[in-house]
Amino acid sequence: MTVLVRTATELAALARTGRRCVVMTMGALHDGHATLIRTARERAGAEGQVIVTVFVNPLQFGANEDLDRYPRTLDADFALAREAGADAVFAPAVDEVYPGGDPQVRLSAGPMGERLEGATRPGHFDGMLTVVAKLLHLTAPDLAFFGQKDAQQLALIRRMVLDLNFPVEIVAVPTVREADGLARSSRNRYLSPQERTAALALSQALFAGARETTPTAVRETAHRLLKEAPGLELDYVALVDPSDFTDAGDGHQGDAVLAVAARVGSTRLIDNLPLTFGDVPQDAPDVPQDDTDVPQHSQQHTPGAAP
Missing domain, CATH: 3.30.1300.10 (Pantoate-beta-alanine ligase, C-terminal domain)
Structure with a gap:
């Protein structure tokens, strides 16, 4: 049975069973996310636990990016996560993740976060690393799964885990493509x-x-x-x-x-x-x-x- 949890308190109350795996998403889930969840399910095993997080992180959106336009499809996301093998979906509100408002202390992505995507989207990776760090603390996984499609994000998360001694293994999952080669993305719907x-x-x-x-x-x-x-x-x-x-x-x-x-x-x-x-x-x-x-x-x- 897959459960929906909304608060850090509810998340902490989940009984921990076996190896815990987490898949972090901003929702609008598609087959690429399902592949991440299925891979996590395999690594967790029958006795383990898979948690999918669904959170549209405002810190990742720049001044010219429309946070309100990002699709919110929690009912469909929950159904897909359940079908792919998740044990729990953690879908917190913004004030649950940032209870004091905009966080005054944030992670910096450093020079690697200023290249390529970081040059086009200043501050994006600082916001991404800040929320990933918070979600790693809240979910306390043994393994965390991220798609290779966001290669720079994956590289930065690996570096954060190494540099800050997070006790988690980062697992990269290959990009999932449509039959004609287009990489699966929530943005394709636009x-x-x-x-x-x-x-x-x-x-x-x-x-x-x-x-x-x-x-x-x-x-x-x-x-x-x-x-x-x-x-x-x-x-x-x-x-x-x-x-x-x-x-x-x-x-x-x-x-x-x-x-x-x-x-x-x-x-x-x-x-x-x-x-x-x-x-x-x-x-x-x-x-x-x-x-x-x-x-x-x-x-x-x-x-x-x-x-």
């Missing part, structure tokens, strides 16, 4: 049919870039395709080291993230693909040519012939 078609350029550019053999070629191919894509206003294309989101230059070896952001109509979308450079025995994904060629999840691989 796209008109024509805008959704234009948005496919993001994943197409990522997979095309991944076929190249050097960091420079990967970046340049993805950038060229996105600059040429109709109906899309490019924000950035970057190839970065996932440990700190600094630029991955041509001599880069090991893991990297090819990240893109663009505006389609009034909707801003992000996507990324994990890559590995060097002598790693993995196959590169084919550039998607039609619906049957598109992987359902972003896959780590080495670019090129022996990528």
